[in-house]
Amino acid sequence: MTTPPPIASFPLAARPHGLARWLPIIAVLRNYKRAWLLQDLSAGLVLTAILIPAGMGYAEAAGLPAIYGLYATIVPLIAYAIFGPSRILVLGPDSALIPLISATVLPLAGGDPAKAIAIAGMLAILSGGMCIIAGIAKFGFITDLISKPIRYGYLNGIALSVIIGQMPKIFGLSITGNTIWDELITLVQHVHDGKTNSMALAIGSSCLFVILGLKHFAPKISGVLIAVVGAIIVSSLFDLSHQGVSVVGILPQGLPTWQIPNIAPVKFDTLFSSALAIALVSFADMTLLSRTFAIRGGYKVDRNQELIALGIANISAGLFQGFSVSSSASRTPVAEAAGSKTQITGLVGTICIALVLLFAPMLLQNLPQAALSAVVISSGIAIFEIAGTLRLYQLRRFEFGLSIVCFAGVAFLGVIQGIFIAVGLALLAFVWSAWRPHYAVLGRVDGIKGYHDVSRHPDARRIPGLVIFRWDAPLFFANAETFCERVMQSVVTAPTMTNWVLVAAEPVTDIDITAADAIAELDKTLCQAGIELCFAEMKGPTKDRLKRYGIFNTLGKENFFPTIGQAVDAYLEVNKVEWKDWDE
Template structure:
């Protein structure tokens, strides 16, 4: 997997790899930015400043573009860029995650803003800001309630599939800018068809495309030279070429032009009573999508740097950034799958990169609105495409294919889901696949009849140790999963199958219950039915090594009293010894 560019000599690691596990006091827990400053090393400053400058060249056009896509005036996209980056630097646990306006949120925001604002820009801003406040509050409450564990539903193959799909979607989304035209987006695959059709019909601006391709080639070529700041060099050269040869006027190459002026101010978004239900629903939807997207991206980049990110603090950081955006004339924001890899590739070490980028955007708004006026959109597309290429994960997927074929295809399905239906639907597909993956292992788990092999301690699966000794009349049965509603009937059937396949009549069956971590009402009732069925055949049902919490549940369900304490043994050995003693007696 590609790592960051511009490593600074013999620097020490940014933080211990167990960051997030060590308690460093309440202030550092709630404000990770302060903890980062205590560990900050001076050699990192150059990397963060250079990366911040490079990042700022994307923040302005992207902020403007996503503001328009969200149904609010362009300047508010810059407001939704500046404030969240500064706030996340204090509250966010990730080293280099970049937050801001995002394509996955734009359709949700627009879907609420457009019908309620009736074309009034002021109302549109108030509605979008209120949605950010709702989303922020939801994320903060969820983080404080320790609900970040839900991110653990996404396995590594599914995260790879989602990120590969996002990378592909981001790359496709930049092709119209690279070719110098625009299309109405209908999903990555359909967009690719529309792009090909537009190119075939002669819509491409080839001088701009050539400049964009040259910019991309230069970035990829210079990327190996870690101290050259490949992206910054390429962007500066593209801007100089476009301005020097006046490509905008002479060849119609699209350039950024001057940005609007004015800094964000604190403002309370006042709403009409009729807006509340839509804003609440939209804000909650934004919170779910933003956190799902952020958790995947955060964990991906944390894995690259060998650190651990606390998902609960990630919720708080994302929530604080959204809350601040809402109170400072912004709109809902999320992590960026295109700007984060740009920061990484430019050599970012810490969240100082985002702060530098935010300050440069603010400076541009106030003092230099014409600074980026000659920056070609094709060059910006090249920067994003180069970053998207860095998001793809193929090598580890190859390893997964070799060792667990079905998980590889699970990842591919997730990639296709994102590529065909877009990021929002892709998140839903990823979560559904994760739940199915989890349930499958519990629904149809491994089970075994146990025996005692010569020269090996303990009791083991007789299919692996065919010569293992068994006790006539006693069947040791192991079930390798929790007992719950989806597998309760299967458990009963597998027990009966094991009894039927036994080489001698079974008088007692002992469930080696150590792998059983939970039971529910359905499975408890099913055990009662199984016990009655076995009793009718003269077979006694017993348990060994049942965990205390599970035993407590059986006690609440009434099964402990119904079965009797004598049928529960602390170990398999004691269960076997008891049966042998009973048989002798």
């Protein structure tokens, strides 16, 4: 896959200030270029064709009337266009949230559509409020846990899920399954049994051929728009809806209105836990997708503003008869593939949906579902990160493994499960590396300044009676015992009887209380053997911690040296050791 080059000339790469920081739409309009308008308009028209059936379908899956899926699309897109920092992120009803929404709404509503709408709206308001609080509290730092291997695995998993999920519609089939592999197996069985709708397959494959062909040979032409318009024309001319080809159909009419959800106060306790789960899922999904597309586009997003924008979008949805929303991993790539440059694309999509609902509910009635699936599949193909994953395999096998685990989790278990598994493994790998860090015994190498690892420089000369030991990690409860063991091992294996152990402590950025106590015990053990424990190049904050623990005075102020060189000079003087250095 070829990653789009960064748009280095886009002024929004700089961090907005003042009101524009809280209302990113201001920076968009200030720096908007005329050349982008046609691309945003075209992408908005293409996006509309995806937003309408997707919104209606997700509403029905959540146990709500179809039109409320469009309400949950219109208002959040407007809110995010105003407050959202990402250039092309598309918000709306999302498959990751639907199980959480339906599991809460259906039992509480008791079959009453009005109650279901009110409960879904209140869920959106509560989850949105939680996101805003998290954004104000600057919890966006959590996205630092999302490394490049996890992003690659996430994108590849999403791409595969999107493609397999849309394949049945290309073949004119309606298939459901607990996992994408259930769907794939069922699809193969149906195709083998001859249940394929040949007309739907012809429409879908033709649209896919047009989209991919124009993207390769004429990238400036919107193949997605041509495919959608062409599919509508063919479907209308040949009346494909009466030949078993599934089409979008006539849309419901009406725009959303302001409405505060009216539910019994006793239900708030029940809704709170569900709203928290929805906030966590939407936050995890959105921050990863936003950061991924920002990196692909060569710009940055304010992670905390992203949380606030998500919260405002959800509250807006709840107040205008919608339900909880998040970023869309299938519609955002469609916007990107269609040439979207800014959130104007989302506003165009919103206006188009509103106009269709008001004046032309029959406009898209003949659009084949197979054509829509071709659009989504083409966007899925575009987000595969094959080159980056292969690079991980060549350079860093462990990170490649993390990417594959994330990919498998997203593809087999679901987006959120896959992300959490990969993040958990990444944290475990970090703890493991800090638990068993690199360490070295240092010596002097002729002609090279400083002190160097004797295992890497066999010709290094060691000062008689002095063990210079370097520990390349913070000292904390998990590795404190290992540190002591390695120091004692270095004393035992020293070529001469040891008088001093000098710890080169520059890499030790932190020492917790467990490690401090372990150092005190090590000092006692060494003292009993007639060996002095000293430290060199310890950073001020780390030294301050030892002072607070009371260990600094126990070890002795005179045993802490600014540099290794000064410590060596002191050792030579105190112990009357003859030593001729190469640079003397």
